[in-house]
Amino acid sequence: EVQLVESGGGLVQPGGSLRLSCTASGFTFNTYWMTWVRQAPGKGLEWVANVKQDESEKYYLDSVKGRFTVSRDNAKKSLYLQMNSLRVEDTAVYYCAKGGDYSAWTFDAWGQGTLVTVSS
Amino acid sequence: EIVMTQSPATLSVSPGERATLSCRASQSVSRLLAWYQQRPGQAPRLLIYDASTRATGVPARFSGSGSGTEYTLTISSLQSEDFAVYYCQQYDSWPPLTFGGGTKVEIK
Numbered sequence A: 001e002v003q004l005v006e007s008g009g010g011l012v013q014p015g016g017s018l019r020l021s022c023t024a025s026g027f028t029f030n031t032y033w034m035t036w037v038r039q040a041p042g043k044g045l046e047w048v049a050n051v052k053q054d055e056s057e058k059y060y061l062d063s064v065k066g067r068f069t070v071s072r073d074n075a076k077k078s079l080y081l082q083m084n085s086l087r088v089e090d091t092a093v094y095y096c097a098k099g100g101d102y103s104a105w106t107f108d109a110w111g112q113g114t115l116v117t118v119s120s
Numbered sequence B: 001e002i003v004m005t006q007s008p009a010t011l012s013v014s015p016g017e018r019a020t021l022s023c024r025a026s027q028s029v030s031r032l033l034a035w036y037q038q039r040p041g042q043a044p045r046l047l048i049y050d051a052s053t054r055a056t057g058v059p060a061r062f063s064g065s066g067s068g069t070e071y072t073l074t075i076s077s078l079q080s081e082d083f084a085v086y087y088c089q090q091y092d093s094w095p096p097l098t099f100g101g102g103t104k105v106e107i108k
Helices: none
Strands: A003-007 A010-012 A018-025 A034-039 A045-051 A058-060 A068-073 A078-083 A092-099 A107-110 A114-118 B004-007 B010-013 B019-025 B033-038 B045-049 B062-067 B070-075 B085-090 B103-107
Touching: A003 A092, A003 A107, A018 A034, A018 A092, A018 A114, A034 A078, A034 A107, A045 A068, A045 A078, A045 A092, A058 A068, A107 B045, B004 B085, B010 B019, B019 B033, B019 B085, B019 B103, B033 B062, B045 B062, B070 B085
Parallel strands: A010 A114, B010 B103
Antiparallel strands: A003 A018, A018 A078, A034 A045, A034 A092, A045 A058, A068 A078, A092 A107, A092 A114, B004 B019, B019 B070, B033 B045, B033 B085, B062 B070, B085 B103
């Protein structure tokens, strides 16, 4: 069974940093693109960043570019999101998601999400 | 950036009835469109990809159609577990990958 488990969320002040982690199991992690998607309270889904299997390609939402860094450790079957210079508008549940078997740009497995709250 | 617009925002349907959800893209997405279901308090679940292909384990009452800029998700006979929010997502032109604002299907 495919499982994705996020951790690392919490309350942080504006300008602060957090590092999210996502641990994968049940599939061959190093053969899939991985993605972070967020959802602000009561709002819709927003793609944040994704990373290729070998980290040779990384892409970001414009509003997080230069502040967030996506990375992965295939040996540990883990995905990370380093979030710096956090803003109130970054408050959201952050999901990690696995690229689909047919298309890397669809997401066929999701974690349960971790809540990031940016507030003073 | 391709903007995805879903309508209606809320759809009230009785159990057993048919539901039709729409998704419009600001430019053609060449059928590179997915649909997701999100139940309250849960993560999204992939239903449809490539506009009309059901993901593994998705019941046949869910079907997708469309082309160019206009796409539809149809639920042929609503079951209690289908009351949820549905999102479309394009993956034709990115970054960014973009989602629609969602359609909430509620019990009438």
